[in-house]
Amino acid sequence: MYESSTSASWRVALPHTTAAVPVARALVRTALAEREHAADRDTAELLTAELVANAVEHTSGGCPIELVVELLPTGCRVEVHDADPEPPGDLTLPHRDEPDPWQEHGRGLLLIRALSSSCGHRPTASGKAVWFRLPAVPRQRRPD
Template identity: 35%
Template sequence: MPPPRFSEQLELAAVLTAVGCSRMFVETTLVKWGATPVIDDALLVVSELVTNSVKATGVTTPDPNWAQLGKLNLIGVRLLGLERSIVIEVWDIDPRTPVVQDADFDAESGRGLFLVETVASRWGSRPAEPGKVVWAELPIQPSPGESFHE
């Protein structure tokens, strides 16, 4: 991957509200960069990746108690602006490689990575210390009159 033209990152507590916070972060950053044509796909991708990270390493009860919060982990979200694409990276402390699951049509969950695979030009994961980074690349074509900038 070529060096990014620009990047932004955010660390979040691995709790259910991290999904909404990461969506606001991604939307605000992409508007700032002039990458509005890719916002919808980027919001889908970051929602799925952050949800997976919270499920794997965080607190998923709506009203956690103090004991649960005492063991709270962090997750990270980073956006990279490349020449013709953006990369969304989400890291967590779980070292397991993510796997696309075969979810039933009626299933309420399990389709996250399938959706990421559908909208991203490519995606993958790599080890990190500790844990892993899951990333997805989305091509970007600025709208007429817009430029992709910081």
């Protein structure tokens, strides 16, 4: 279990293509595994993929996307930076309607809101950063 009082962070530029999604997933999973961090890896991977896919789909492709992963003793924070200053739809607002089960799109932000401990967006000098946090989850004690 990750019990260190130190923090670690990574900042990686990704191409503005769908190929960035599996790369981002792998980077988050590797960061959590290498540090033996107690945040849920599957959830971190899924939400990171949603953020990167949204950045690729909803912003222009002139600039790379940047992935920032921070591992803290209390959990992890993942940010995706893009060059578009527009906020990401209804990330922090409750969705009034249920997503259409027949649509391929429209569930990413819902997943991020539902599965993260907190999420949001903030302006940056070159566009915006969209982020989520996951708490560190204590592992169950195993009998010897």
